[in-house]
Amino acid sequence: MNIPQNLKYTKDHEWVSVSGDIATIGITDFAQSELGDIVYVEIETEGETLGQEEVFGSVEAVKTVSDLFMPLSGEIIEFNAGLEANPESVNTDPYGDGWMVKVKMSDTSELEGLLDAAAYEALVG
Amino acid sequence: MKSTALVNKHIALGAKMVPFAGYNMPVQYEGVNAEHETVRNAVGVFDVSHMGEFLLTGENALALIQKVATNDAATLTIGRAQYSCMPNGKGGIVDDLIIYRMKEEQYLLVVNASNIEKDWNWISSHNDLGVEMKNLSDDYSLLAIQGPKAVEAMQSLTSIDLSAINYYHFEVADFAGIEHVIISATGYTGSGGFEIYCKNTEVEQIWDRVFEAGASFGIKPVGLAARDTLRLEMGFCLYGNDIDDSTSPIEAGLGWITKFTKDFTDALVLKSQKENGVTRKLIAFEMIDRGIPRHDYQILDLEGNVIGKVTSGTMSPSMKIGIGMGYVETAFANLETQIAIEIREKGVKAKIVKLPFYKK
Numbered sequence: 001m002n003i004p005q006n007l008k009y010t011k012d013h014e015w016v017s018v019s020g021d022i023a024t025i026g027i028t029d030f031a032q033s034e035l036g037d038i039v040y041v042e043i044e045t046e047g048e049t050l051g052q053e054e055v056f057g058s059v060e061a062v063k064t065v066s067d068l069f070m071p072l073s074g075e076i077i078e079f080n081a082g083l084e085a086n087p088e089s090v091n092t093d094p095y096g097d098g099w100m101v102k103v104k105m106s107d108t109s110e111l112e113g114l115l116d117a118a119a120y121e122a123l124v125g
Numbered sequence: 126m127k128s129t130a131l132v133n134k135h136i137a138l139g140a141k142m143v144p145f146a147g148y149n150m151p152v153q154y155e156g157v158n159a160e161h162e163t164v165r166n167a168v169g170v171f172d173v174s175h176m177g178e179f180l181l182t183g184e185n186a187l188a189l190i191q192k193v194a195t196n197d198a199a200t201l202t203i204g205r206a207q208y209s210c211m212p213n214g215k216g217g218i219v220d221d222l223i224i225y226r227m228k229e230e231q232y233l234l235v236v237n238a239s240n241i242e243k244d245w246n247w248i249s250s251h252n253d254l255g256v257e258m259k260n261l262s263d264d265y266s267l268l269a270i271q272g273p274k275a276v277e278a279m280q281s282l283t284s285i286d287l288s289a290i291n292y293y294h295f296e297v298a299d300f301a302g303i304e305h306v307i308i309s310a311t312g313y314t315g316s317g318g319f320e321i322y323c324k325n326t327e328v329e330q331i332w333d334r335v336f337e338a339g340a341s342f343g344i345k346p347v348g349l350a351a352r353d354t355l356r357l358e359m360g361f362c363l364y365g366n367d368i369d370d371s372t373s374p375i376e377a378g379l380g381w382i383t384k385f386t387k388d389f390t391d392a393l394v395l396k397s398q399k400e401n402g403v404t405r406k407l408i409a410f411e412m413i414d415r416g417i418p419r420h421d422y423q424i425l426d427l428e429g430n431v432i433g434k435v436t437s438g439t440m441s442p443s444m445k446i447g448i449g450m451g452y453v454e455t456a457f458a459n460l461e462t463q464i465a466i467e468i469r470e471k472g473v474k475a476k477i478v479k480l481p482f483y484k485k
Contacts, residue, residue, distance in 0.1 A: 036141075036350065037158045039440040040417060042469075058469065060417050062157045062440050063350050091156075 001124065002029040004095055008111060009120035010071045015095060016114060018105075023072055026099040027059065027090060030124045035061040038090045043068070043079040043101060050076065052110055056101060059090065072110045074103040129174035130266050130325040131332055138346055145349060146238035148175040153348035160351035161442040164316050165483075168272035168279075168339055169347035173320075174328065177241035177262040179234040185254035186232050190224060193251050195374055195395070197384040201226040206293045206311055209382055210374055211247065212391035216398075217370040218377070220244050221362060223311060225295060233307075233322075235267075237364045251390075266328035268321045270335060271347075271355075275318030278342035282334055283308065287319070301334035303327045313352070315359035315481060354439050360409050360450065360480030366420060367407060367436040367450055375399050376452065377407045405433065406458040409480045412447035416466060416473035423467040424451050427474075432457050435466060441482060447475075448482045 003009075008016040013031035017024040032038065043057035050056055050070045057068040057079075079101045083089060090098035105111075115123065127148045135142065140151035151172065153160060163169040181189060190198045196209035203226050211219040220240040225233040236244045241262050252258060270279060276287045285298045287308070295309035300321060307322035323331055336344055353363065362368045368377045373391075375383065375398040385396050412418065418438030426432050438449030449466070457464060460479055465472030 036153060037156050037442075040415070060440065062354060062442065063152075065417065065419060 001033075001121075002095070003117050003121050005117045007095070008071070008114035008116065009123075010069070010114060011123060012069045012071075013124075014069065014071050016071045016111075018111065021105050021108060022077070023074065023103045023105050024099050025071060025101050025103060026094055027068070028120070028124075029094050032091050032094045032098070035059065035064060035066065037062050038087045041080075041083040041087050041090065041100060043076075045076050046079050046101075048076055049074065049106070068100065070103070071114060072103060072105050073107055074105040076101050077104050078102040127175075129172055130328050131172045131174065134329070134332060135172065135346070140346070140348060143349075146175055148238060150175060151346070151348045153350045154346050157348070157350040157354060158442045160345060160347040161354050163343065163345045164272045164314050164347055164351065164355055165443055166273065167343040167345075168270060168274040168318065169345050169351070170332070170335055170339070171269040171271065171347050171349075171352055172266070172332075173269050173352075174266040174325075175238035176267050177236040177238060177244065177260070178265050178267075178322070179236065179245065179248065180227075180231065180259040180261055181234060181256050182231045182259075183254075183256040184230055186230055186256050189248070189252055189254050189256045190232055190234075191387050192389055193248055194222070194224065195379070195383040195389055196224070197386055198224055198226075198232070199387065201232075203228060204294055204296065206295055206309060208293075210368070210379060211244070212374065212389070212395065213247075213370055214390055215370075216373045216391050216394045218364070218368045218372060218374060219247050219370070221364055221368060221379075225307070225309070227297075239365060264325055266323055266325050268323075268328070268331065268335065269312050269314070269318065270321060270339075271312045271314040271318035272316050274342045278339040278344060279319065279335065281338050290319075292317075301331040301338075303331060306331070313361055314355040315361070315483065316355070351442075354442050357437050357439055357448065357450070358441055358443055358481065358483035360482060362407075363437060372407070372452070373398055373403065376403045376405055402455065404455055405452045406455050407436070407450055408453050408458050408477045409450050409482065410448070410464060410466075410475040411478050411482065412466070413463070413474040413476055415447075416468045417447040418449035418451075418466045418468070418475070424453050425465040425467055425472050426457060427463055427465060429465070429472055432464070438466075443483050449475075
């Protein structure tokens, strides 16, 4: 199971990479392997400001659909348009080409509530 | 939870195991899309040993089957199998099943794992004819070896000519070094192949030899997830989704296995449905706009009124579009009718199509 040290995580199996007040968000290697072949990522919240734990989209595998939850509050400033044509990037490269949204954080103190790699590993271990 | 005799093989192969019908079953190995494609283009092997098997023996075995099942089992000769279903006395369905005629006065009934106890009790309650009933479910294993290369890949394992077994026919023969194996040209994938019935004590040897013989044909193990996408692309009903105790065989489009040439449970009510029509029908639909239908999603007309419910849905691995089945009011059940599927509070356009979805 790949759990990069430099990322933050949620109990909903999302990862967060922070640069200034911009957070890039995706789902973890564990999440993609549990979901199986991902065939559709639906994100129609670009431009919206959402609170922490609100649903910002959904990810569909062949057999299941799962909601995507905001790890942090903020405005969705970009979604990964590459997933329209290649949703399988979430399976093959969950921390790279499989990223989902970029969020302009409204409260960076929420970062302190996220899990670090060791805590996330303990959760899925 | 129960396990099949092959559970350790699945775990060693890295399968993701899930509880299904009381069994710890492999849902996928490498991935549902790859496994699906293996069955459509080459050959794949499913362990479906969770399925139930009942052996009915005696001079009245046929009479008992004729009474509980909709299809006409009198047309079965030895070596033939038949798809059928059992009505529940209230116009619904106890289970769907396959009936094999093994001998002059002996039949094998293969039922869904989730219904083994219910079916056993149901058939037993109608057995006032002295038919000897044996539940073999815990002692027998079932492998489905499915795909266009199944015949060629498995031929080296048996002395009989596999290509000579027609669809829904079977032979009892040697297979993979084991005597008296049922080799049946059946399966629920639409890609051809066999189902192999053997004893639990024999299945490990058969599994190993099947993979050895199939290696050069690209044989792979296939899990329940791909079993579901494969059957849905053909529009085959899954008990618990598309048919259950509340759906009639006529509503479900199973009129073709409901034969009024003989008497059976619910024959009168089903005949009346066939003659006078039903208020809802099981339909097949393809998404026009992007979206994936799922079990229990609402089906809407184009004005947004609820007209039914999805019973099975998936992204089709072969066609790369959303496909599904569901019950709708009869007025909306015509081919090419446009409908909408409610996906995350939005109506997404779809149209009613003819089965199968997947055409070779």
